[in-house]
Amino acid sequence: MAAVDDLQFEEFGDVATSLAANPDATTINIEGPGETPRHQPGPPRSSGREEDDELLGNDESDKTELLAGQKKSSPFWTFEYYQTFFDVDTHQVFDRIKGSLLPIPGKNFVRLYIRSNPDLYGPFWICATLVFAIAISGNLSNFLIHLGKNTYHYVPEFRKVSMAATVIYAYAWLVPLALWGFLLWRNSKVMNIVSYSFLEIVCVYGYSLFIYIPTAILWxxxxxxxRWILVMMALGISGSVLAMTFWPAVREDSRRVALATIVTIVLLHMLLSVGCLSGSFRHQSQQENQQNGRNPATIQSVWCRTEA
Incomplete structure (x- = not known):
């Protein structure tokens, strides 16, 4: 057993003097900046393995994300808890918008842009901007269509804002919620399936709607x-972002379930696009019928009085 004096800390000045006083001391050699490190890199990975890690993630990235998530320990009823969802800078938002406009085949949108710091700032303002873009462009389009007609009296339709807000925000929240629950359910049955958090799915859907803002302005x-050509182009870009993002999450499942999931995602996205545009056309057609004296209700009432 070592003596008490051997366990005490001592201050050492010159190395040579210290070694002379205590020849049995253990020395540690610290390598200089120019020396070769002893740690040698491991064997290179194949390109297929790197692609799988990029699409599906690996253990190291999952551990890093888990440790990063442990730092956010504020209670959910505090302002600091929700402040973390909006902690994003302009550069990150711009990169995510650019990634939603230029989808790259073989690149996962979540792993490439979202996973490091998912946010609600971009999706919230993208949906809000899209709501007002649809409402304003719809009113201006209706004004331009009837411009020059003496029988037309322009009346702004403010209810378009509430209708567009209800449809867009319901789509941007309810569809990701259903998809998140479905992926959790399939993850319990297929162990190697990729899992996305609810915040990541909301983030993907929110940024995928950005392409519809310039499309709505061009309405x-x-x-x-x-208009239909513009909507189809926007649908192709945003639909490809969703399909390429969620395909790695379901491709390890059975082929029938994987294809059905992707088709459902694209069909719901198509329903949103076509529904917004066709709803605007239908309302304008009704106004045209009223201005031309061809209101179906008026025609039916006149026909009933004639029969009487």
């Missing part, structure tokens, strides 16, 4: 054919 053009 001012009073040509139905051009």
């Amino acid at each position: 001012i053009i009073p040509q139905k054919a051009i």
